[in-house]
Amino acid sequence: MTADQRSRISTLILLSLVPLLGMIAALFMLISSGGSNSSTPPTPLPVTQAVSRLAGQPAPNFELTALDGGSVRLSSMRGRVVFVNFWATWCEPCKREMPAFQRFMQAQTDDGAVILAVNIGDKPEDIQKFLDDNNVSAIPVLLDADYEAQTAYKADLFPTTFVIDPAGIVRDMHLGEMTFADLNGYLDQIRSSTLNFGI
Numbered sequence: 391m392t393a394d395q396r397s398r399i400s401t402l403i404l405l406s407l408v409p410l411l412g413m414i415a416a417l418f419m420l421i422s423s424g425g426s427n428s429s430t431p432p433t434p435l436p437v438t439q440a441v442s443r444l445a446g447q448p449a450p451n452f453e454l455t456a457l458d459g460g461s462v463r464l465s466s467m468r469g470r471v472v473f474v475n476f477w478a479t480w481c482e483p484c485k486r487e488m489p490a491f492q493r494f495m496q497a498q499t500d501d502g503a504v505i506l507a508v509n510i511g512d513k514p515e516d517i518q519k520f521l522d523d524n525n526v527s528a529i530p531v532l533l534d535a536d537y538e539a540q541t542a543y544k545a546d547l548f549p550t551t552f553v554i555d556p557a558g559i560v561r562d563m564h565l566g567e568m569t570f571a572d573l574n575g576y577l578d579q580i581r582s583s584t585l586n587f588g589i
Contacts, residue, residue: 444560450542454532471503476545479520483567490570495528
């Protein structure tokens with residue numbers, strides 16, 4: 391067999407494989423789509439929203455030491471909207487959302503909504519330096535030294551914020567940076583809810 395004949399046979403084999411590969415790819419796509427004829431792809435959730443297994447459930451209670459030396463028990467916040475925010479000083483989105491948290495907390499009354507900033511893994515002196523460097527003073531910062539609250543809430547990504555209504559029920563979870571508008575949006579949703587808690 392000459393080199394020219396071998397080249398022609400190779401070309402024929404290659405050309406016969408192309409339709410076969412196309413059919414395999416089409417079959418794979420059909421199986422992956424579940425056989426749906428819809429040409430509209432599913433719409434993914436925005437990165438700032440996620441579904442929590444805790445949604446609609448009583449918020450896991452915790453009692454944590456505050457950066458200022460006191461302690462805070464979540465259950466003592468009943469009657470208020472509570473944002474439980476899990477964060478760390480090395481987290482850039484956490485840093486970006488702090489001014490919004492500061493502004494939001496400054497706008498609240500003594501019995502209004504509250505943000506509990508639960509720090510994970512940082513030393514108190516590093517947290518204080520972070521707060522000072524970012525001009526943050528109005529947010530209660532709690533230390534989850536034993537990772538108990540983080541484990542209970544399964545907050546593995548930072549920042550993650552749980553929205554808890556005045557009855558102590560988890561209403562939502564916000565994954566990623568929160569803005570001042572986000573905070574007020576969640577607050578308005580709870581205020582306009584069919585469950586009127588008088589807030």
